[in-house]
Amino acid sequence: MLSVSKKHRARFSLNLQIIAFSFLFLLALPWLGNRYMDEMKEFLVQGQGDAQLLAAQAIATVLHNRADLFNISNAPSNSLIEQGSLYVYPLDQRIVLDGYGSDWNLLLAQKRSFGPESLIYDRTAGSLSPVTFGLLLGEYNKHLYGLVSVNDSSIVYRHPQYSRLDSSDQVRIELVDKNADIKRYVIITEAAGTASVYEMHEDWARPLTGQPVFKLNAIWRETAQGYDVEFRFPINWLSNDQHLMISVADVSSDTERKIDTVVATLHEDNAGELNKLIIRSPELDRIIKGLGYADSNVCIVDRYRRVRAVLASQEQQDTNTQSQLCTLTDKVAPELVAKALLGESSVARSLLSSGEALVLASHPIYQDGEINGAVLVEKNSANILFKQKASLNKIIIATAIVVLIAIVGLLLFSSLLAYRIRNLQKEVSSAFDLDGRLIANEINSSSKAGDEVGELSRVFSTLLSQLKSYTGFLESVPRTLRHEILNPLNTISMALQKMSADQHFDAVLISSANKASKQLELIVHSLTEAAHIDDSLSQDEKESFDLAELLSEYVSNISLKHKVHIFSYTGQASGITIQGSDLRISQMLDKLKDNAIDFSDTGSEIKFELSRDQQHALISICNEGKLIPDEVLNNLCSGIISHRHAGSGEPHLGIGLYVASRIARYHNGSLNIFNTDSNKGVCVEIELPIQAS
Numbered sequence: 001m002l003s004v005s006k007k008h009r010a011r012f013s014l015n016l017q018i019i020a021f022s023f024l025f026l027l028a029l030p031w032l033g034n035r036y037m038d039e040m041k042e043f044l045v046q047g048q049g050d051a052q053l054l055a056a057q058a059i060a061t062v063l064h065n066r067a068d069l070f071n072i073s074n075a076p077s078n079s080l081i082e083q084g085s086l087y088v089y090p091l092d093q094r095i096v097l098d099g100y101g102s103d104w105n106l107l108l109a110q111k112r113s114f115g116p117e118s119l120i121y122d123r124t125a126g127s128l129s130p131v132t133f134g135l136l137l138g139e140y141n142k143h144l145y146g147l148v149s150v151n152d153s154s155i156v157y158r159h160p161q162y163s164r165l166d167s168s169d170q171v172r173i174e175l176v177d178k179n180a181d182i183k184r185y186v187i188i189t190e191a192a193g194t195a196s197v198y199e200m201h202e203d204w205a206r207p208l209t210g211q212p213v214f215k216l217n218a219i220w221r222e223t224a225q226g227y228d229v230e231f232r233f234p235i236n237w238l239s240n241d242q243h244l245m246i247s248v249a250d251v252s253s254d255t256e257r258k259i260d261t262v263v264a265t266l267h268e269d270n271a272g273e274l275n276k277l278i279i280r281s282p283e284l285d286r287i288i289k290g291l292g293y294a295d296s297n298v299c300i301v302d303r304y305r306r307v308r309a310v311l312a313s314q315e316q317q318d319t320n321t322q323s324q325l326c327t328l329t330d331k332v333a334p335e336l337v338a339k340a341l342l343g344e345s346s347v348a349r350s351l352l353s354s355g356e357a358l359v360l361a362s363h364p365i366y367q368d369g370e371i372n373g374a375v376l377v378e379k380n381s382a383n384i385l386f387k388q389k390a391s392l393n394k395i396i397i398a399t400a401i402v403v404l405i406a407i408v409g410l411l412l413f414s415s416l417l418a419y420r421i422r423n424l425q426k427e428v429s430s431a432f433d434l435d436g437r438l439i440a441n442e443i444n445s446s447s448k449a450g451d452e453v454g455e456l457s458r459v460f461s462t463l464l465s466q467l468k469s470y471t472g473f474l475e476s477v478p479r480t481l482r483h484e485i486l487n488p489l490n491t492i493s494m495a496l497q498k499m500s501a502d503q504h505f506d507a508v509l510i511s512s513a514n515k516a517s518k519q520l521e522l523i524v525h526s527l528t529e530a531a532h533i534d535d536s537l538s539q540d541e542k543e544s545f546d547l548a549e550l551l552s553e554y555v556s557n558i559s560l561k562h563k564v565h566i567f568s569y570t571g572q573a574s575g576i577t578i579q580g581s582d583l584r585i586s587q588m589l590d591k592l593k594d595n596a597i598d599f600s601d602t603g604s605e606i607k608f609e610l611s612r613d614q615q616h617a618l619i620s621i622c623n624e625g626k627l628i629p630d631e632v633l634n635n636l637c638s639g640i641i642s643h644r645h646a647g648s649g650e651p652h653l654g655i656g657l658y659v660a661s662r663i664a665r666y667h668n669g670s671l672n673i674f675n676t677d678s679n680k681g682v683c684v685e686i687e688l689p690i691q692a693s
Contacts, residue, residue, distance in 0.1 A: 022410050023403075030399050037392050045357050048379060049347040052296065052361035056377040057345065059291060059298065060363045063375070067367050069284050070302050084266045085276040085306065086112075086244065087330030091140035097230045099192075099221025101147050104136060106328055111136045111149065114263055120247065121262035130261035131226070131250045139279055144235045148246065152226035156251040158188045158196075165198060166205045166249070167257035171229050173216075174274055175244040177237055182274075187218045187229055195220040195229065204249075235279075243274035278330065284309030297378040299326030303341065303371060306331055325360070325378045332376065340364045340374035356380045420446050420453050428460055434665075441468035540581045540666075544691055547585070547617055548576040548610055554589055555608050565597055571610030576617050577691045580667040588663040589621075591656035592684050596623040599682055616669075617688050624681035628673070636673055664688070 063069065089110065095103045115132035122130065133150040148171050158168040171187040186204065189195040195218040198207035218231040238244065247264035251257055265275050281300075288298050288311045298311040310326045326332060339346040340362040348360045358380045365373040423445040431440040443461045446454045492513070548571060555569040596606045600623035609620040628636070636657050657673070664671040669688035676683055 022406065030396065034392070037395070040391075045349070045359060049349065049359045049361060052359055052377045052379055053345060053347050053363065055296065055298075056361045056363035056375045059288060059300075059377070060365045060375045062287060062291070063284075063300070063365045063373070065367055067372070069281050069287075070308060070367075070372055085278050085304075086135070086137055086246075086265060087306065088137045088139045088144065088277055088279040089328075089330070090280050090310075091138040091145065094140055095138065095145045095230070095232070097217055097219045097232060099219040099228050099230050101136075101149070101228060101230065104138070104147060107136060107138065110328055110330070111147075114265055116263075118263050118265065118267055119261060120264045120266075121249075121259070123258065123260050128252055128260050130263050131248055133248045133263065135246060135265060137277070139235060142235050143232050144238075146229075146231045146246070148229040148231075148248065149223070150226045150228070150248055152250060154252060154254075155222065155227055156254045156257065158190045159257070160190060162257065164205050165200065165207060166203075166259055167251065169227075169251050170249045171218075171231075172200075172204065172247045172249060172262075173231075173244065174247075175237060176239045176241060176274060178239050180239060183237070185213060185216055187216075187220070187231060189220040192220055192222045192227070194218070197231075238277065242277040242279060244277050245274040278306045278308070280310065281308050285311070297325050297327075297376075299332065299376040299378070300365075300373060301326075301332055301337055301376065302373040304331075305334065305337055305341070308373065325376065336360060336376060337362055337374045340376075341371055343371060417453070420449075424453065424457055424460070428464075431464055438464065438468050438471045441465045540584060542580050543582075544577050544579055545582045546574050546576065547578045547619075547688065548572050549574040550582055550585060551589070551608065551610050551619065554586060558593060562597065565600070566603070566605040567608065568605055569608045569610075571608075576610065576612055578617060578667065578688050579691045580688075584663045584666065588660045588686070591660040592621050592686075594656060595684070596621055596682075599623055600625040604681075612690060615690060617690050619686040619688070620683055621686075622676060622681060622683040626682075627675045627679060628682055630675075633673055633675075 089107050093103070101108060111134040113132060113134050116130055119130050131150055131152045133148055135149075136147040138145045150169075150171075152169065156168050158165070158170075162168075165186055165188060168188055173185045173187070175183050175185075177183050184200040184202065184204065185197055186200050186207075187195045187197055197213045197216040197218055198211075199209065199213055200207055216231060216233040218229055221228050221230075245265050247262050249259045249262045252260045266273060284300050288300065288309055291298075296311075298309075299307060300309040302308050307326045307330060312327060325336075336348070341364065343364050345363045346361070348362075350358045350360075358378065361377045363375050364371050365375060424443065427443050427445045431438060431443070433439050441461075441464045443457050443464065446457045447461060448454065449457070551571070552569055552573045555567050559567045593606075600606055604624040606621070606623045609622075611618045611620075657671075661671045664686050667688050669686060672685045672687075674683055674685075675681070
């Protein structure tokens with residue numbers, strides 16, 4: 001059979017090659033799907049921004065020329081008053097007046113602070129530091145709620161024997177009522193708890209009537225920093241302009257009991273003015289709620305970026321996961337409405353920590369050609385991301401199924417293809433025996449297939465048929481030559497015999513002719529022997545004989561025949577039995593002996609050695625002489641290869657070793673030729689199986 005060198009064998013099987021090559025392309029499917037989803041997400045987010053801008057434009061269109069919703073006629077006339085506006089936060093629930101402020105929840109972070117910059121009265125000429133306080137205002141159910149947190153190191157409460165009310169720490173409230181009159185109320189107390197409220201004269205020294213005002217409720221509670229005051233009064237006390245100012249008067253000495261400093265919510269440069277209250281417009285809330293944008297956050301701001309109405313999305317109300325745009329602040333960031341207040345519509349996008357894109361669209365609101373405010377519409381891409389993830393999961397599942405089907409299909413296809421190729425390879429290999437001789441001339445594997453493998457099978461069949469014909473011709477050549485050459489040789493031999501009897505012919509020439517005739521006869525005999533050795537061996541009958549006895553006797557005989565050479569034998573004289581033909585073993589030994597004689601140095605020893613193990617007998621024939629090149633060693637038994645040196649006078653076709661190897665193989669053994677380790681000669685080893693006793 002044909003043998004394939006391992007160093008030329010493919011490292012990966014055909015199955016793995018097809019799967020690996022295809023898998024590289026199949027991996028591109030998820031990547032392309034992911035790229036497609038990213039592009040689709042970008043397209044959807046951009047479309048969402050365009051839709052939000054249209055929504056902002058629609059809301060702004062409804063609010064154009066609606067000055068009544070923004071109270072434009074009473075808008076602040078200068079920046080100081082605008083900056084001093086007090087924002088009233090809409091409350092989700094009623095505030096329990098207890099002075100603790102816990103009901104204000106997240107709004108506590110929005111508390112506005114006032115200190116020395118808002119000092120409107122200082123009796124000490126700066127010798128004492130004024131108090132500071134924080135203010136938080138809210139509106140719920142038509143009532144205005146307030147929380148005043150005062151930082152005061154020494155609290156001076158009201159003394160019951162003092163008729164003047166400006167003799168203790170107090171919180172003052174000034175407002176403009178519906179009749180455009182200024183009302184003044186003071187919150188004082190003799191101890192922590194429920195505080196007293198009185199309406200005061202302009203000098204804040206004595207009450208108007210001396211009767212407490214019960215509609216303005218207040219609670220006073222001490223804290224580690226000072227005290228907190230929570231109050232509430234009906235919002236309808238205020239005029240339509242909704243002006244109000246809160247101040248804190250501080251008394252440092254409980255003996256002198258004079259007011260030292262007064263800190264208000266408006267700077268002293270605005271004396272005579274009250275703070276503008278910014279209360280979200282119920283009408284604006286009603287309008288934007290009626291527009292049906294429950295899936296977005298909508299915020300309406302005036303020209304000063306103050307929040308006038310807010311619509312939180314339903315998702316934000318349920319999960320509180322989206323941005324808190326306009327919900328907990330009185331003003332929005334300048335960059336969000338900068339373009340809108342300049343008359344430009346815009347769409348901005350930011351990335352949240354969750355990976356969602358936050359899209360904000362803004363559009364200006366006009367009043368008689370002037371910008372009155374802006375509409376902000378905000379929405380995140382959570383819904384888009386959710387749909388994207390759902391689509392991506394579907395793509396991943398579909399891709400996995402396609403890849404799995406493709407891999408299984410490729411595996412089945414490649415397995416079938418590899419199976420057909422292996423069968424073809426096995427059948428082609430079995431067309432030759434171990435010696436490379438052709439024993440079949442037709443390939444049946446895939447011979448009827450219409451693909452490339454089938455075409456290859458048919459080509460192999462054609463080649464084998466042609467090779468079979470040519471091999472048959474070569475095998476018939478020795479027999480034909482033997483028949484055709486021996487007849488002329490016999491004639492030549494007879495003529496030479498007659499010529500040798502006649503003394504008129506040159507005896508030297510006749511001797512040379514006789515020698516050449518014998519050489520030619522020997523060549524023909526050798527070729528015929530090599531060509532038909534297998535047929536001859538197949539006709540021999542095997543029998544048991546003693547290999548040790550045969551080899552010992554053989555060495556003794558050749559020592560007598562070849563006296564110019566030294567032969568030695570090492571090994572037992574008998575007792576090693578093998579199954580085979582003793583004549584063929586002798587023939588094999590003759591071939592090896594002739595080679596040893598031709599390759600050995602003159603006068604050197606030719607050593608025969610016999611050894612054994614449990615299953616094999618090993619014959620070793622070694623001679624000292626010329627070495628055989630390494631590149632030739634493996635091909636010496638192939639036939640028609642000779643490396644003898646000239647001078648023996650006999651033809652050297654290299655057939656002897658071929659015949660010897662065939663005889664060794666016939667006895668289920670092997671023949672190996674190698675140079676000795678000392679590099680002084682050549683050894684031939686024959687391994688033959690021992691017959692079981």
